Amino acid sequence: MSYTLIQATDTPASATFAALLGHAVALAFAWVERRARDPMLPLGLFSSRPFSVANLASFFLYGGLAGLFFLMPIQLQVTAGYTTLAAGLALLPLTVLTLGLSARGGSLTKRAGPRVPLAAGALISGLALVLATRVGRDASYLTDVLPVVCLIGVGIPLITPPITVTVLSAVPDARAGIASAVSNGVARTAGLVIVAALPLLAGLPQNAASNPAEFDRGFDACMLICAALFVAGGLIVWFGVPRPAAKVPDEPICRHHIFR
Template sequence: MTTPPALGITAPVRLDTPAGRWVLVVTAVGSGLVLLEATVVNVALPALGRSLDASMAGLQWTVNAFTLTLSALILLGGGLGDRFGRRRVYLVGVVWFAVASLLCGVAPSLEWLIAGRALQGIGGALVVPGSLALIQSSFHPDDRARAIGWWSGMSGMAGAAGPLLGGALVDAAGWQWVFLSNVPVAVSLALLLVAHVPESRHGKLSGRFDVAGAALAALGLGAMTYALIQAPDDPGAATIAAFLGLMAMLVFVWAERHSRTPMLPLGLFASRPFSVANLASFFLYGGLAGLFFLLPIQLQVTSGYSTLATGLALLPLTVLTLVLSAWGGALTTRTGPRVPLAAGALICGLALLLATRIDSDASYPVDVLPVVALVGIGIPLITPPITATALSAVPDARAGTASAVSNGVARAAGLIVVAALPLLVGLPQDAANNPAALDRGFDVGMLICGGLFILGGLIVWFGVPRPADVPAAPIR
């Protein structure tokens, strides 16, 4: 099937040219800034909780307000980029993200901060799908897997560096600078984007977009998240919210099936590799989100680490992610995605099993370092192949939408896991000040998250075909 070319790019760029390197840097930094914000806050949660007198539910909402709007609207962001220009929508997202970060940094109360985090997620929903779609539409097909590997490494390094950066900022200047530091980076990124990245969009897509779908997705995910977080304190309200969330998601699927311009084109799932990659992503990224939520709190509350020491403890994960991600992309090109994905899932599952040894008497070299090192090896084996699998299975005209689906699934997984874990493992509202209760819940949480990795690996092993030409899904 012949796909009409994207507008605004006369020829694909090569990765080894200056133009290619600028596209890679600008897209990776933007995506990395959003991923950083998803992890940098986690290490600041104990300090933030003390400053704003937040309960465990308050800490969950601090994380999930961002993830909720990001995952609910990321499909809309991808569709907007495909229709109105990926660079244009990316630029709007970067500026929006900067303003929302400023609002978070000056938040005088927990409610203000949660609202600011929700606004940050809206900006992220415009940035992340545009980032990957610009790579898919800009680079020569022979360079795409390698470019995605570098993109994964550079943006993933930012996410992995979050705990270290957050620890340094909190100890040196206070938790507010976890947010305020985003502003100058975003402004610089916007200037580089205008100067060096060409516009890209598909000329035959309608300018209409799916407001009803976006509203239903946000309502469904929001209600389900509320139900999971509030269930211990208000079971009646949680039950009602869960029912409303389920109904909203069912209506969302019906609406997308019957919409002339759906936010989520269900025809994309006619591709088996695309469907399997996204199903596996749900479990793999869910396990990762659970780890990044609980581990920084465990190290500080139970093991007695300072905020900065927690960031330093997780530094090997950052380094390994950066060093190995390009290799993970190249390995995917040579062998196909099936083996690297399954191996990465198994390695991360083993790491979380070992994480149950982290307690009040944990030794860093014996108990903590093996966990972060194994996760640092596993992530580069997961991110490039699962991204390349999803994007290669759809036409370039749907690159933004496909990227948004993949990222939306990953963020929704994190949203649900972070909301559900404290309930599943029995963490009380004062867990951040109760080392014994936190330690018990942490062990069970790591076993659950390890199981999610293993399940994701099994889905990949049995669901992703061996290297072969796979036809792209039709545009619907």
């Protein structure tokens, strides 16, 4: 899928073949797993509405995050003129906030259930990406870049614990390991697919990084697309996750998994 999206413009014939081959392999995998005595991926997991909804929302939410994390450092260097070190340091408050608030996000999920924190985190992150369109050639770090970084640093701790809780609470304890693996796989797949799709959707050529004005235009379009992904993820959660809070494990959410 990623190859198809990346090469869709330059080599459409090979991209089409790759898409067909990928879909054929996916269908074959599902066919084998459905008939296997001990499947690697029990497809029955997806019969749980909370499990399926949480993973669908996870695709949109983590896809939006991947788009931001991939493009923001490039925007800061190519358009705003930051050095590589300065671009990395500019995003440091995001890491600090995420680590500092992760435990509070888990506590909020335990008290209120996953639905409200997930929707709030999605909307906060979506707002951050709309504000990210202000990051450009003459952007001020304090008024343009830092608000985006801080809002995302608040949004992530509201997203990750509820996703984990919803996924693990939707399956029997014996299936917790495979459920966690599926959730992580969805998050990784979202990053691959969305990052590959954004240049195509925004009309960015592969050499856009050599043209600051063109990259800036494409960056703005990509941020709005990612903001829409967050809104879509929030809506999926709000209307898809049942109102009664899922049973929350007593163990705290491990901070190691906050950047899944």
